[in-house]
Amino acid sequence: MDDPLALETSGLTKVYGSGHTEVVALRDASMRVRRGEVVALLGPSGAGKSTFLLCVGLINPPTRGTVTIGGKLMQDGPRSLGDLRRFRRERIGFVFQKSNLIPFLSAIENVQVVGELIGRPSSVARRRAKELLDALGVGRRAFNMPTQLSGGEQQRVTVARALANQPSLILADEPTAALDSVRGRQVMELFRDVAHRHGTGVIVVTHDHRALDVFDTIYEMEDGLLKPAASAAAKATAARA
Amino acid sequence: MNLAVRDIRHSLGRFVLTTIGVGMLLMVVMGMGGIYRGLVDDALVVTRGVGADLWVVQRDTRGPFAEVSRLPRSLVDRIAAVPGVTDAREFVLHTIQREHRGKPLRMGVLGLGWPTDKGEGLPLIAGRPLAQNHFEMIADESLGLGLGERLRLGKDTYTVVGLTRWLVASGGDGIACFTSRDAQAIQFHEPGESIRLERQARRARADEIDFGRTQPGVLDRASGPAQSLAALPSPAISAVIARLMPGTDPASVQRSMSGWSDVTTYTGPQQEELLLKGSVDRARRQILLFRVLLTIISAVIMALIIYTLTLDKLHPIALLKLIGAPTHVIAGLILQQSLIMGVLAYGVGYLIGTRLFPLFPRRVLVSNDDLLRLAGIVLVISVLASLLGIWKAMRVAPNEAIG
Numbered sequence: 001m002d003d004p005l006a007l008e009t010s011g012l013t014k015v016y017g018s019g020h021t022e023v024v025a026l027r028d029a030s031m032r033v034r035r036g037e038v039v040a041l042l043g044p045s046g047a048g049k050s051t052f053l054l055c056v057g058l059i060n061p062p063t064r065g066t067v068t069i070g071g072k073l074m075q076d077g078p079r080s081l082g083d084l085r086r087f088r089r090e091r092i093g094f095v096f097q098k099s100n101l102i103p104f105l106s107a108i109e110n111v112q113v114v115g116e117l118i119g120r121p122s123s124v125a126r127r128r129a130k131e132l133l134d135a136l137g138v139g140r141r142a143f144n145m146p147t148q149l150s151g152g153e154q155q156r157v158t159v160a161r162a163l164a165n166q167p168s169l170i171l172a173d174e175p176t177a178a179l180d181s182v183r184g185r186q187v188m189e190l191f192r193d194v195a196h197r198h199g200t201g202v203i204v205v206t207h208d209h210r211a212l213d214v215f216d217t218i219y220e221m222e223d224g225l226l227k228p229a230a231s232a233a234a235k236a237t238a239a240r241a
Numbered sequence: 242m243n244l245a246v247r248d249i250r251h252s253l254g255r256f257v258l259t260t261i262g263v264g265m266l267l268m269v270v271m272g273m274g275g276i277y278r279g280l281v282d283d284a285l286v287v288t289r290g291v292g293a294d295l296w297v298v299q300r301d302t303r304g305p306f307a308e309v310s311r312l313p314r315s316l317v318d319r320i321a322a323v324p325g326v327t328d329a330r331e332f333v334l335h336t337i338q339r340e341h342r343g344k345p346l347r348m349g350v351l352g353l354g355w356p357t358d359k360g361e362g363l364p365l366i367a368g369r370p371l372a373q374n375h376f377e378m379i380a381d382e383s384l385g386l387g388l389g390e391r392l393r394l395g396k397d398t399y400t401v402v403g404l405t406r407w408l409v410a411s412g413g414d415g416i417a418c419f420t421s422r423d424a425q426a427i428q429f430h431e432p433g434e435s436i437r438l439e440r441q442a443r444r445a446r447a448d449e450i451d452f453g454r455t456q457p458g459v460l461d462r463a464s465g466p467a468q469s470l471a472a473l474p475s476p477a478i479s480a481v482i483a484r485l486m487p488g489t490d491p492a493s494v495q496r497s498m499s500g501w502s503d504v505t506t507y508t509g510p511q512q513e514e515l516l517l518k519g520s521v522d523r524a525r526r527q528i529l530l531f532r533v534l535l536t537i538i539s540a541v542i543m544a545l546i547i548y549t550l551t552l553d554k555l556h557p558i559a560l561l562k563l564i565g566a567p568t569h570v571i572a573g574l575i576l577q578q579s580l581i582m583g584v585l586a587y588g589v590g591y592l593i594g595t596r597l598f599p600l601f602p603r604r605v606l607v608s609n610d611d612l613l614r615l616a617g618i619v620l621v622i623s624v625l626a627s628l629l630g631i632w633k634a635m636r637v638a639p640n641e642a643i644g
């Protein structure tokens with residue numbers, strides 16, 4: 001916990017396929033995210049943003065490079081799937097574009113299950129789930145099934161779930177794509193509040209330039225190449241739009 | 242929080258319907274076992290009911306339940322004289338069909354060894370054992386006779402003094418017990434009509450053959466009583482049952498009869514074993530094969546439904562993997578669903594079966610041993626049924642949850 005970095009990657013490279021079908025989706029990507037820092041990741045479709053999140057999120061192992069989360073070296077060459085899953089459930093929270101709630105669990109159970117997976121007693125996990133839902137403004141919907149929730153409510157529950165294991169790092173891939181701009185901005189602000197309050201590093205892939213003022217740092221990605229965008233310049237661009 | 246139960250609640254309709262279906266199959270498996278037990282038990286009730294320590298049958302045959310055995314009637318007296326034997330009598334069990342209250346009444350007639358055996362050993366549910374050596378009977382309730390009811394059989398009228406339950410012959414007909422002498426009287430009494438028909442048939446046969454036409458005496462004889470036909474032997478008996486003096490070793494009595502060239506002897510337990518190995522055994526194997534088939538079918542159906550339930554939730558499973566759920570949680574989800582289905586189906590089968598089986602025309606005897614064994618089998622097929630689903634779930638990659 002004393003490491004000030006939530007995430008550090010170096011030389012992260014991902015090659016899909018081989019021979020004729022080879023695609024280099026990620027080239028030597030290096031990024032540092034401090035605790036409590038909110039990072040936006042911009043770039044055209046097919047640039048490799050999702051690939052980057054999947055590598056960092058220990059879902060898709062990189063071809064080369066290292067991933068260090070919360071000061072702990074997670075990915076450096078092959079790791080067993082079981083290890084990776086344990087790292088994921090203990091240290092990372094995920095939010096994706098489409099709502100990714102488990103359809104047969106109610107809102108509160110979707111959050112509670114994460115707590116139980118890391119070994120918390122059921123009652124503790126449930127209490128914590130209720131607190132998170134309350135904090136995210138969906139406490140009243142706790143006992144609804146996912147299909148009974150609006151898109152915005154579903155995303156809030158997903159964010160609550162991503163927070164339930166008190167992760168070092170939250171990875172969000174276009175979390176607001178399915179929401180209108182007001183709701184989208186609310187979710188972005190949610191990430192910022194969460195990051196600042198809990199000291200969690202957050203990386204959000206987004207196309208929505210209007211909400212960029214929420215972020216501390218902005219990266220751009222093009223053709224697998226990751227580069228920091230001068231945050232002042234990006235904010236100015238955002239403000240102009 | 243139990244994921245398996247949560248998911249079942251979510252697709253409750255399909256789960257319940259499948260469970261009921263599998264439950265019915267298990268009920269049939271249970272019932273077939275029960276039919277076999279019923280057969281065995283019915284068979285044993287008769288052998289035990291006559292209370293024989295020793296069965297004496299025609300040499301190298303396996304007794305009245307397995308095949309035809311023919312012995313001269315005089316054998317009864319010979320056996321009664323063997324040291325250690327307290328009494329010997331012929332084994333009488335035959336089926337008759339008579340009119341009673343305007344309806345055909347089929348029953349097995351069993352002779353009891355009055356006065357030593359009054360029927361105390363029978364499964365009485367009402368009334369009393371026989372109290373006199375003539376004109377009383379103990380009837381099985383399946384015959385539909387009431388206590389005190391009077392029934393004319395042959396030349397005499399018998400009163401029902403006791404009722405039994407599940408005392409039936411191998412064909413399923415209810416058995417009525419009489420003293421041995423009454424039973425024989427019933428056996429050898431032929432109604433006038435049948436005698437007339439038999440004589441007519443004899444006469445017709447004699448008319449058709451040259452022998453009959455050339456020897457008028459034959460035609461005369463054919464119309465007369467059967468006893469006057471020289472070729473007809475006195476009726477043979479199928480077995481002699483003997484009781485031994487208390488404390489006598491049946492083996493020693495068997496040894497003393499082993500020199501007799503015309504008979505083979507069996508003790509009570511040996512006779513029961515022959516019975517189970519003989520006529521009942523084929524039924525047992527037949528039923529066993531059906532049970533195995535039905536069990537396999539149940540397992541296949543369960544595997545398919547668990548598999549499709551798993552296919553329906555591949556996305557949530559990928560998601561669970563994504564958020565780091567360990568393998569045992571995911572395998573457990575599927576295995577538990579399979580076990581829940583198996584256990585519930587077993588319960589459904591049991592509940593329906595126990596209500597349905599008593600309505601069957603023959604006894605379905607579901608023993609606790611069989612129930613326990615079936616429960617074990619259900620657990621095994623539940624586990625097997627989940628393997629296909631688990632295999633599929635293991636192959637899902639976590640990133641299938643995205644996109």
Ligand SMILES: Nc1ncnc2c1ncn2[C@@H]1O[C@H](COP(=O)(O)OP(=O)(O)O)[C@@H](O)[C@H]1O
Nearest residue numbers: 016017023025044045046047048049050051052
């Ligand atoms: N599983 C995969 N197999 C092969 N190629 C892939 C795979 N996933 C992504 N790609 C390719 O990698 C590149 C980057 O994709 P992606 O990371 O999804 O970009 P983005 O999220 O920025 O739109 C694209 O050219 C895409 O076609």
Ligand SMILES: [Mg+2]
Nearest residue numbers: 049050051173
């Ligand atoms: Mg993408």
